[in-house]
Amino acid sequence: MNSANIIQCLSELFDVDLDLNRPEISQNELITAQRLAETIKSLINCNQFDFEDQVTLDLTNDSHDNESEDDYHGDSSSDADDEWDNKENVKEHYQLKSYSIDFMKEVVDFADEKDASGKRRRSWKTVQHRYRSIPNQGYICRFRKYLTQQGTKRQKTQNVDEIVYKKFLNAREQYLPIHDIDIQRWSLQAAKEMQLNDFQASEYWLRSFKNRHGICSRKITNIVTKREISNFDDIKKSEEEFLKKFHQLSKKYLSKEILNTDQVGIEKELHSTRTLSFQGEKKTLGSVASKNATTHSYTIQPTINLDGQLVGPMYLCLQEPKGRMGDIVKRNLFEPKNVVITCSSSGKLTSSLVKYWRDKILVPSIGKKALLLSDSWSGQNDDNIYNELKSIGKAVHRIQIPPKTTSDIQPLDKYFNRQMKNLAKRLYNRVALDELNVNLYERNNIIKLVSLIHSQLSAPVFKDMILYSWYARGYLKSDPSPFKNVNDVCFSHSTTYQACQIDKCHESAFITCSWCTKLLCFQHFFIEYHFHE
Template sequence: MNPANIIYCLSKLFDADLNSSKREISQSELKISKSVAEIINTLVSSDQFNYEDEITLDLINELPDYYDEINVIETNDDGNDADDEWDDKENLKEHYIPNTYSIEFMKEVVDFADAKDSSGKRRRSWKTVKHRYRSLPDQNYISRFRKYLSQQGTKRQKTQNIDQIVYKKFLNAREQFLPMHDIDIQRWALQAAKEMNLDEFQASHFWLATFKNRHGICSRKITNIVTKREISNFDDIKKSEEEFLEKFRQLSRKYSSKEILNTDQVGIEKELHSTRTLSFQGEKKTLGRVSSKNATTHSYTIQPTISLDGRVIGPMFLCLQETNGRMGDIVKRHLFEPKNVVITCSSSGKLTNSLVRYWRDKVLVPSIGKKTLLLSDSWTGQNDNSIYQDLKSVGKAVHRIQIPPKTTSDIQPLDKYFNRQIKNLAKKLYNRVALDQLDINLHERNNIIKLVSLIHNQISAPIF
C-alpha cells in the first residue's frame, strides 16, 4: 500500500490541486495533517482491520404539519402576540415539565392553538401558546399532539385503555353479582380493541393471565345466590344492619358478657361427604364413595348457644328426622341419651314453633341467670315474643332482639365462625370412618346422637 497514492486519491476526492502555489498553513491544519498521517501510516503498516459500527437513535420530525418558523401560527391582523386578555397568574397552566402528557392536556393544547378568529385565521402564535403551557419544549409538540389524537393514541396507550375498559366492565358485573368467565373478559377486550381500530390485538391467553394477575382476579366457587330484588335492597339491608348494631350497643351496656347469648339452627346432612380429594392429574372422572345416597339428601338440625364471653351454653339441642314426627316406644327404649344433648324430632328434621318452646324449657332456662339478652335470627318459628314473656313466672327475664334478615352472615356470631367449625369437625369424622373403612353407619340414629355429643364435648373445650 503506497501512502502517495492515498494522498493523491484524497486530493481528487476533495478536488484540491496539489501543484498550486503554496499557501500559509495554520496550526490547526498542521495538527490535523499530522493526525491524518498517523492514520495513513497505521493503515499502511497493518495487516488486519477491526470495523466498529455504532448505531444511535435520534428523534426526527417527520410530521406533515411541521412548523418551520417561530410565527407559523398566525397572529391577528394587528400583529399583537398578546391577543388574548387573560391574567398571567390565572392562565399559567404549567410550571413543570412532566414526562408524559394526558389525553385531556393534549386536547386542551390543540384546541387552544387551533382556535380561529372570525376570518378563519389562527388567533394565537407559538409565543402565546408557550406562554400558557410552559411544559411544552418546542412548537413541534402541538403537531405531535394533533397526530396522536387523530390516531386515538399509541398502541401502548390503546392497550392500557382496553385494560381500563375491561376492568370497569368486570367491576360493574361483580357489583351486580353476575357470573363471568375467561371468555367474557376476552370478548370485552376484543370489542374495545375493535372500537379503537387496534386490529392486531388478539386478547391472547397470555394477555388474559396478565390482566387477571394485575387486578387480583381468579375463579371462585359461588357460595351464595341472591335475586335481583335482593341486590336492589342492599342499601336497606345495610341500613337495618347498622340500626341493629346501634341498638345492640345500647342494650348490651345493661348486661355482662356472660348474659349476652346467641343461638342459631344448623342443618347437617345425615352423611356428610367431602367434595374434594387427592387423585391423579388428568383424571376425567373423580368418584367419591358414600354409605347411602339417601342419607346425603336428608338432614337433622342442631341448635347451639354461645355467650359473649366465649362459652358454649347448656347442652346441644338435636332435632332428628322421624316418620310422622314421633319416635315409637321401641326406638325410645334403645335410644342413646347423653347428658350434653337434648333430643327431639320432627317429620322434616327441622324445628317448629312448639319445638322452640321445648328448647326454651329444656336448654335455655336451666342454663341462664335472672336476666339475658338473646340474639337470634328472623326465622318465623321463634318470632313470637310470648315465647320469652312467659318466663317472668319463673323469675327469668329474657330480652330477645332479632337480627335483621339477610344480615346474619355478616353480624351473627354463630354464622361468622362457630357453625362452620361444627360442620368441619363432623365432616372430618365422616371422612375418617370412610377412609379407615370402619364398620360404622354414622347416618343411623344412635350414631348421629353420639356424633353430636362428641362434637359438643370438643367445642366446649377451652381451646375453642
C-alpha cells in the same frame, strides 16, 4: 484552501455567472456576504470538523410538522419564559415509554395556548423548560397525532382494560355470574370500537387481566333474587338500624347475658366437594356410603354469648319417619350430658320444639335476664315464647335479626358454624378414607359426633374465635385476632405423622384434643368417646 476557488465553486453550484462589473449592491446582500465570508474564513482556518446529526421519531407531514422556534411567540428573554424559572414548577421527569394520554394533552394544550392576537404565547424553549422529558419539539407533533388517533396502541390497550373492568364491576354489583369467555368478549368489543384491530383477547392477556384486578373463580355460596338486589339499600339500612338498637340495649346487660342462637342443618353424611386427583381427567368422582344420607339432614342449634363461650348443651333434632321415637329406640339411645335430643319427621325444628329448647337449654343456662339475638325464622317469632318466662322470674328480651341480613350480621353465621361443619367433615373423611367400619349416619353415632363437636369447641382455646364471630359482625369494637381455629388447634400439620398418645397406641393421630392437647387416633377419640365436660 483558496477563497477564490470556493467563490468560483459556489457560482457553479448556483449556476450564476460572476459579473465583476455589476452595479448597486443592496444592504441586505452586503450583510449576507459578510456573514458568509466569516463562515468561509472559519472553515479555512480550522483543522477539525464536528458533524452533528439529530434524528426524530415518526414525524408527520401535516401542517404542524415544519414548526420552528419562530412559530412560537416570544423568545427566551420574554415574560413567558420568566414565569417558569421557579424550580417548583418544573414537572417530574417522564420516561420515554410512559407518556400518558393526560400528559400528552397537557403538553399540547400548553404549547398551543394563544395570546389575544391569536399567536402562540410560548417559545419552544419555554415548553422544553416546562417539560424536560421531551427530547425535541417534533414530539409535540407526535402527541397531536396520537391524541387524534385516540392514543398509542399501549394507551388503547389500557383503555380496553378499564372498559372491561368497569363492565366486570357492574355485573358483580348485580351478582351476575361471569366467566372467562365474557371477559374476552367484552375486550374484543372494546378493541373494535377503539379501532385496535390487531388486539387479540389471548389466554395470556386474560390471565394478566385477572391477576391485575385480583379476579379468580369462586364458588357461588348464596343465591339472591333481583328484587333483593334492588332492595339492597333498604337491607343495608335495616342492618345499620339493628346494630344501633343492639348497642343501645346491650348497655343494660353483661357480656355473658348477651346470646346468639341459630339452627344449622347438617347432612347425615357429609362429604368433601374437593379432592386431589389427576390432571386432565374428564370426571372426578367421589363416593359415599349412602346417597340417601347426603340428602337427608338433622338440625343442631348452638348458642354462644358475647363473653366468647358456648352456652348450655347442644340442641339436636333428629329425623324420624313418624316424627317420634319408639320405646325400643329410646331404651338404646345414647344420651350424653351436653346434648339435648328431640326429633321431627323432617329433621327440622317446629314452634313446639322451640319451646322445648327454651325450657331444656335456655332457661337453665341464664340468670334473671338475657338479651337474645335470633333470626327471622317464623317458628320462633311468637313473643309469647319468651314472655311466658316472666312467670318464673326470667326476663328474656329477644331482638330479631332483620330478614335477608343473617349472612351479614348474625355472629354464628360469620365463623362459628363453619368450624362445626369442618370438624364433622374431618370425621366423615377419615372414616371413608381409612375404610373404617363405622356408619356415622346411624342415630347413636350422630349423637356421639354432635357431643364430641360441642365438647371440643367448648374449650377455652376457642374463646377468641367465638369473640371474632361477634367482632366481624359489628357487635364488638376490639378485634380478638390473632386467634386459633379448628384446623390450628385440632388438625395442625405438625402432628400429621405422629402417633396416638393413649395407652401406648401406635396408630397415627387423628386429632389433637382442644382440652388436654393429647394426640388421639380415631379409635380413642370417637369410638371410645374422648369427652371433656
